[in-house]
Amino acid sequence: MAYRETAKVRDRKALTEQRILQASHELVAEAGFAALQMNQVAQRAGIATGSLYRYFANKETLAAEVFRQATEIEVDHVRRCLQQADSCALSRLEHALQTFAERALKAPKLAWALIAEPVDPAVDQQRLHYRLQYANLFACAVQQAIDDQLIPQQDPMLSSTAMVGAIAEALIGPLAQQAQDPTHAITHTITQFCVRGLAPFRYSVTGASL
Amino acid sequence: MAYRETAKVRDRKALTEQRILQASHELVAEAGFAALQMNQVAQRAGIATGSLYRYFANKETLAAEVFRQATEIEVDHVRRCLQQADSCALSRLEHALQTFAERALKAPKLAWALIAEPVDPAVDQQRLHYRLQYANLFACAVQQAIDDQLIPQQDPMLSSTAMVGAIAEALIGPLAQQAQDPTHAITHTITQFCVRGLAPFRYSVTGASL
DNA sequence: ACAAAGAGTGAATCACGGTTCACTTTTTCA
DNA sequence: TGAAAAAGTGAACCGTGATTCACTCTTTGT
DSSP states (O other): OOOOOOHHHHHHHHHHHHHHHHHHHHHHHHHOGGGOOHHHHHHHHTSOHHHHHHHOSSHHHHHHHHHHHHHHHHHHHHHHHHHOOSSOHHHHHHHHHHHHHHHHHHSHHHHHHHHTOOOOHHHHHHHHHHHHHHHHHHHHHHHHHHHTTSSOOOOHHHHHHHHHHHHHHHHHSTTOOTTSSOHHHHHHHHHHHHHHHHOGGGSOTTOOOO | OOOOOOHHHHHHHHHHHHHHHHHHHHHHHHHOGGGOOHHHHHHHHTSOHHHHHHHOSSHHHHHHHHHHHHHHHHHHHHHHHHHOOSSOHHHHHHHHHHHHHHHHHHSHHHHHHHHTOOOOHHHHHHHHHHHHHHHHHHHHHHHHHHHTTSSOOOOHHHHHHHHHHHHHHHHHSTTOOTTSSOHHHHHHHHHHHHHHHHOGGGSOTTOOOO
16 A cells, blocks of 8 residues: 555645635625536636546535535624624614625625525525524524513514515515615615514604614 | 418417416426426427427527416406505505415415526516516505505615515525414414514504504 | 555536427318 | 418437546655
């Protein structure tokens, strides 16, 4: 036996894998999973098509991993918003929604790919998994708000899903008109819509928010 | 010239075209536009693959027509709800949302295909067109409610889009758990979420709806 | 320096599904 | 009835894009 993987090789392989994932991420962010084509990925990563298959068993696996990483980042952002301990559950939720909305609006193709684009069973399963994480995060905040009697009793999961849907549709749906209003105004409006949906009785008759 | 299309032939052709559209509609309703494959359509319609092309120039055209017809039906349902003159704008809107939600929940695959599934440019353009009709209908009701001072000033189009998104996501998104609650309860809940999103100050402190 | 083992390559292959077209069948009318 | 015109057929064709594989290049330990 005259060969055993050494650190140098391991590092190079790790680097190549990173380049593959990076290239894939770029393609998806630019034009969705439909643009994730094996020789495009290879070309952008600077390797041969065949080499891809030394790193990922098949396209499904690669796509699922790209999806997983991308969603992880998004979920982390939202989680961080919800962990700030310096305000009430409802404000934190509002902040998280706003972040979610702003990030979606800044990278609409990516957001669409993660939220809605159908790909294949493996990715759809990943999507389900991370969707659950998302929904759980929001739902958890909703539950806290309920416990704190800031909003009335309701199914937190359903509300959470509805809020994600409202934001997604308004910002990246087919009718999302590009930047008629400035970014911040539009995300604020839609966030307010969501929060009001949860919490009718915390708002005064003049409609002023918390 | 020893041939000119006669009534008999015309009728038969019309019938065949109907069968093609019917078969296509079934396939889409069962598994989305991805299942709209030319030889599947032909088989279900009981004709040869080649014959399809005597009726539709290509798949794009067929898909667009299937989409158009299906959406027309849905839009009509909603329009009818909004035309009832016997109640206030907000009640009508609520009724329309409820109808939209119930129909989506009963045929989720079809709803998904019409609302979200990406197909091809021709269909996407149709989608944009009918989405606009949809949004306009809801937005019109929202505007009326604003004029009647039932809800505060807001961008009716944005609210309308958000409501459609909330319903779609909650009912047919990847997290749409099948029938945990009875149909009516779930559509009612989500409808209420939407209406509250519009109209904070019409609700009393107890959270009772109009 | 050499041989074993893995890593890298990219042209060839394969699967899938839309489209075509040479052919058959049906319809119409003189 | 016969010939023109159209309708119907389905196997062959084609483009696209994932996957394979026979080959070359690198790396490693003796």
